[in-house]
Every structure is written in C-alpha cells, then in structure tokens.
Amino acid sequence: MQYEDIALTFYCQGARLTGILSKPQQAIRRGVLFVVGGPQYRIGSHRQFTLLARQLAGQGIPVLRFDYRGMGDSEGMQRDFTQIDEDIRAALDCFFQQEQQLQEVVLWGLCDAATASLHYSHQDPRVSGVVLVNPWVRTEQGMAKAYLKHYYLQRLLEFSFWKKMVTGQFNPISALGSLGHQVLKLVANRKNVEIDTPSKQESGAPLPNKLLQDLRQFKGRVLCILCTNDLTAQEFSDLSSSSPEWKKLMSAARVTCLTLEAANHTFSQRNWREKIGAWTIAWCKSE
Amino acid sequence: MAIVLIESFFLETNLGKRFCVYHSMENAKTARRAILLVPPFAEEMNKSRHMLSTLARTLASHGYAVLLVDLDGCGDSHGELRDSSWESWRQDLAAAYMYLSQRTQLPISLLGLRLGALLALDFLKIDKYPIDQLVLWQPAINGRQLLNQFLRLRLASDMLSGKQDMTSGTQAIRNALLAGEVIEIGGYELPPQLAAAIDAQKIADYLPLEFRVDWLELQPTAGVEISPAKKQVIDSWAQQKVEVRLIQIPGAEFWASQEIENNPELIASTVQVFLQGDR
Numbered sequence: 001m002q003y004e005d006i007a008l009t010f011y012c013q014g015a016r017l018t019g020i021l022s023k024p025q026q027a028i029r030r031g032v033l034f035v036v037g038g039p040q041y042r043i044g045s046h047r048q049f050t051l052l053a054r055q056l057a058g059q060g061i062p063v064l065r066f067d068y069r070g071m072g073d074s075e076g077m078q079r080d081f082t083q084i085d086e087d088i089r090a091a092l093d094c095f096f097q098q099e100q101q102l103q104e105v106v107l108w109g110l111c112d113a114a115t116a117s118l119h120y121s122h123q124d125p126r127v128s129g130v131v132l133v134n135p136w137v138r139t140e141q142g143m144a145k146a147y148l149k150h151y152y153l154q155r156l157l158e159f160s161f162w163k164k165m166v167t168g169q170f171n172p173i174s175a176l177g178s179l180g181h182q183v184l185k186l187v188a189n190r191k192n193v194e195i196d197t198p199s200k201q202e203s204g205a206p207l208p209n210k211l212l213q214d215l216r217q218f219k220g221r222v223l224c225i226l227c228t229n230d231l232t233a234q235e236f237s238d239l240s241s242s243s244p245e246w247k248k249l250m251s252a253a254r255v256t257c258l259t260l261e262a263a264n265h266t267f268s269q270r271n272w273r274e275k276i277g278a279w280t281i282a283w284c285k286s287e
Numbered sequence: 288m289a290i291v292l293i294e295s296f297f298l299e300t301n302l303g304k305r306f307c308v309y310h311s312m313e314n315a316k317t318a319r320r321a322i323l324l325v326p327p328f329a330e331e332m333n334k335s336r337h338m339l340s341t342l343a344r345t346l347a348s349h350g351y352a353v354l355l356v357d358l359d360g361c362g363d364s365h366g367e368l369r370d371s372s373w374e375s376w377r378q379d380l381a382a383a384y385m386y387l388s389q390r391t392q393l394p395i396s397l398l399g400l401r402l403g404a405l406l407a408l409d410f411l412k413i414d415k416y417p418i419d420q421l422v423l424w425q426p427a428i429n430g431r432q433l434l435n436q437f438l439r440l441r442l443a444s445d446m447l448s449g450k451q452d453m454t455s456g457t458q459a460i461r462n463a464l465l466a467g468e469v470i471e472i473g474g475y476e477l478p479p480q481l482a483a484a485i486d487a488q489k490i491a492d493y494l495p496l497e498f499r500v501d502w503l504e505l506q507p508t509a510g511v512e513i514s515p516a517k518k519q520v521i522d523s524w525a526q527q528k529v530e531v532r533l534i535q536i537p538g539a540e541f542w543a544s545q546e547i548e549n550n551p552e553l554i555a556s557t558v559q560v561f562l563q564g565d566r
Binding site: 007040050071072075262 | 293294295296297304306308329330333334336337340344355361362363365367368444448471473474475476544545546547549
C-alpha cells in the first residue's frame, strides 16, 4: 500500500518537537506512536524505527515517531524516560490532529521507552494498547541474577567458551573478577530481595514495582516481545515470573507474550526487525 | 534570545526525497551566509544528531541560514542504505546546495563531521560548487581506517555468537564485499560499492585551495597533541598554500559515546570560526 512520510513540528511546553508521520493512503483507525528511548532519536539504532514505521504504514497503519525534548532535532533540556509524559501527550495531540480518522493509539517502546509507554498508558484514554519490547526494569540485584542465570551458567555449557579457555583467548582472571563482582552485589542485596515483596511496596517504589502498578492500572491490551539474547529482556522475564501477582497479570487474556529467538537487544538484523514488524502489524489489526 | 525558524521537510531530488531541516533567524531580511551541514556515517550520525541540531540552531541565532540534510538511505530520507552509494550522497549534497543557494541567494559554506568531512571535500573537488569556507569537525583522514572500525563490529558480534574468532580479522568480510555481497553490520546493510568508495577515501588526496579551511579537533585529554598523521596533512596543506587553521578543543568523542554528549565549547568555537570567516 502507498504511504507518505510527512515532517511535522509540534509544541511541548514551549519547546518545538520534530516528528515524522508515515501516512498510509487508506489508514486504519488505530495508529502507532513510537516512543524512542535510550540515547537514540526518532530514527532509532541502525535506523530501525524509520524502517519499522514504513513497514507498518505499508500495511495501512499510520505511525508517528518523534524526538522528545532535548533529543535529536527537538528543543528543550535533555531528560530521561521518567520525564516524558508531557512529550508523549503532545505527540498524541499532534497525531490525532493530523489523522482525523484515528480513534485510538498503541504506544510502542523499546527498552526504557517501553517502561515510559506503560507508565503513560493509563493516564490517557486515547491509548488502547502498548507494545513493550525488551522493557527496562533494571535494578542491581535483578541484573546480577540475570547475569548469573542467563550468561555465565549458559556459557559454561557452551563448547566455544571452553575452546576459548583452552586456546587462551579467554581471560579467566578478569572474567572471574567480573563474576565475583556480580555475585557480591547479589549477596549484598540479599536482605533487600527478601524484604522487597511487592505487597510491601507501593509509593516511591523502585522500577519493578512501579511497572507492576502501571500494568495493573492500564486496562488495554499489551504485546510484550522479548529477545532471547538480551540481558534486559532476561531480567524482565525473571521479574514477570517472580510473584503470583506478576504471573496473574501477565497471563491475562489482554496480554500477549512473544519471544524472538537469538535476537539481541535492538534486534539488529533485517530478519529480526521484519519479524517484530510483522508481529506488531498482526497484533494491531486483531480485535 | 533570537527567535529561530526551524522548518523540517522532504526535499524532492532526482533520486528521491531527502529529509532536511532548515534553520534561520525569523524576520531577518538578510542572513550573513548559508551553511550546509554534512553528517557522519551510521551510528555516529545517530549519536551526533543532537550536537549538529544544536549547532544549527545556535548558528541561526547568530544570523546564519543552516541546512541539515539526511543522505540517501540514511536517517529519515528515502531509500535504503543497501541501495545507496557515494555518488548518490554527492548528488544529495548538490541538491541541498542548490536548494540553499536558491532559497537564500547567499554565499555558501560547508561543515562536515568525520566521514562527512571527506564527503564534503570530495563533493567540492568533483562537483566544483563554489564555497567560501569549509569547517571540518574531527575529519576522518582515512576511509580504510573508518571502514575497518565498522567491520570490527561485525567481527565482535560473530565472535560473541561463536561464529568466528577474532584471529580471522576483517579480511573475510572484505572478501565477501569484494565478491559483491551486501554485509549486515550492527543492523546496517553495507553495499559493496559504498564500502569500496569509503575505503578509497584519503584526506591527503585533496588540496582545498579555493576556500578557507578550519580544522576543529577534540582533545580527550589536556595537552595531548593531534595525531602525527593529521599533523602531516595540515602541514602539507599549509606548505602548498592552503589557508588552513587547526583549533583544538577539550572534549570526548561525542559521536562514539554510549550516552548523548554535548560539547558547548565546540559549538561556541564553531560560531567564532564562521564569524571570523565573514570579515
């Protein structure tokens, strides 16, 4: 299907933000807003958001991607993913103004932008769904656990690891030092791990609990995509099976979980990107 | 604070649409000069976007008209990297130059970062568009070196996934490129013709006699001298009557940093360099 890319400028609290709308000739009523996180601007790592937006628009889904304040071409002070609610709201206002047929929007975010999208989702009735790709829930003990479980233990089972050991390409001293460091963190946080049950924490909670609250408050549909060769995704995967409450929320009918085998954090291959694009299109067009 | 006009749009060219951002002072009857910014390659472009964008706004607030252009298959421009070429990039610069010239009716200067500096030099040498001043931000002096750094990303990822060990070097990837294969590196699909063109670039092959050159170089550690290879190029240019000036500014390589880094001092010095060029 034909689509057109349109450059847009809109305001957020006096700052001018830059966005690109990929506008299909015959658009469906559900749009996708790409929220961009980390150190990237609206084109994404290896330009993946430009290409994903075109893939979606080619299937009739209107897509807006933009730079929040202080990123890319947008004005304003630099900020992180915890301070972009106003930016998302401004982008949605612009999106609905440009695409008159729009009825609802899906927020799509990778890494900390996934976390920011879920946080925003229940504050705006225009948001009917969120796509969370490798969502960011980092805590030191969570990372240490994920590292131990998914990296070192797995590597011990790999032939190439032992081959490198034997041929001297692997430095066991530095690796053990790094492992020791991770384990120390885990032990140091042991007490916190036991005390930190979700029921005991509500306000001012660290990231994992905040995410749990956001997921509880948002009533729309959720598509969660995890790449198997990514520690951030592993950490989320560990967290989402860590308590009965998490398990219950994640197994709800409105939540769909998909895993992409072998893919890394930014799914940096054409076949991986196109797969995630296809999953997003199918999920957006269902129901 | 001067009000700066920021206009983003897609420029129609013979080869497709190119994303541009035009900056100038609002309501200014005449600007001082027009400046075309030439971006660096791949992830370096992503990481430096905010700096180039901030530079454009700052220069506009000082009375310049500034155009930032995304090349064929890069950023928000049309096309895919795998179908782009060094020649299409030069044509993009020509289209951006013509647009800027027609819109402002002003003399034009160029600023290029890293590989963008080499592309700017090649464009000026071959296409012979007249300019007043060329500002180089940490120019890549050797395309082969830059390409090797990029190919090593692929090597590292192959090694981590157990496909290859580091000892094989970049030669296997180079051989695949020579055989005409498109190579996927860190999500970028590098076509052989573009790789070959980058590989062949050497800053020492250029002799920019027709305009003033300001070479701005970042110093990660205070007191550390510019590399001998770069010094050699600058000395050789100076001996051959190129009007070249080296300015060193403290700061890290913001185009290669993990998080977004800004360098206000580099921007301030660049404004000064253009203001001096006006005199």
